[in-house]
Amino acid sequence: MAETFAAHGLDAASFDVLATLRRSGPPYTLSPRELTASSMVTSAAIAQRLNRLEAQGFVRRSPNSADGRGKQVALTDAGRAAVDAALPDHVATEHRLLAPLDEDERKTLAGLLAKLDT
Template sequence: MDHVSSRIEQWRRELPDVDTVGMAVLGRMRWITLQVRPGIEAVFARHGLDTGEFDVLSTLLRAGPPYRLRPTELFRSLMITSGGLTPRLDRLTNRGLIRRAAESSDKRSLPVELTAEGRALVEAAFREDMLVERALISGLSAKDRDRLSSLLEELALIVGQAVKEQDQDGPD
């Protein structure tokens, strides 16, 4: 019995009329995420990156050649504010991992491009991250990994739609 099962049993004892199936799924997902984050963040740290910096570099790499996006495309993809992106871009530029067009008064319109050094670094970090993540799920059979991945994809779409509908409905 995992800790979520223990909590569910406690709630069933105290409030037997409450359906805890959401906790059974989402509580375990949260617990798993909290458990794996330190190991994944350690991979990035070994490559001299924090999670936010890795996110920027990997987003540029996934964009494909020429590995260039405008800052607005980056912060929308990363789901952060433009103010949150600027310090990341400054750090990565100072390290030579990205480059930006000639300075102008509006940095939001200057394309951000992955340098060869940035590409090599993010590729190495991603490869190591995928080895760590694969090891973490190695206790599941290939069939179970595929099934779980499909179910989580379906859940992500359902949750995304539900959140979108809640946002459109506004606060109660």
């Protein structure tokens, strides 16, 4: 999967943030706290990811109009284009990785992974 992301100038961590913003729907904006909660990493890790993505022009941070102390993170047009371009390749890579498993094995794997998520 690293090769797939790298072909789009991304890594797994960056893709995760961009995809989370994309899934949030228009206007593709979340707070850093919401991003932290959805990714299950520390706020420091999210801050590092956001610094890289902002430097690439994929996200923009701005003051939260509802709370002057907070920030909002918005997906830029370039960020949306990057995640939209990477997503089909990412899905194709996942399909290739899971291809050796039959349907029952995939269900078992999904069940086991769900246990780890709790």
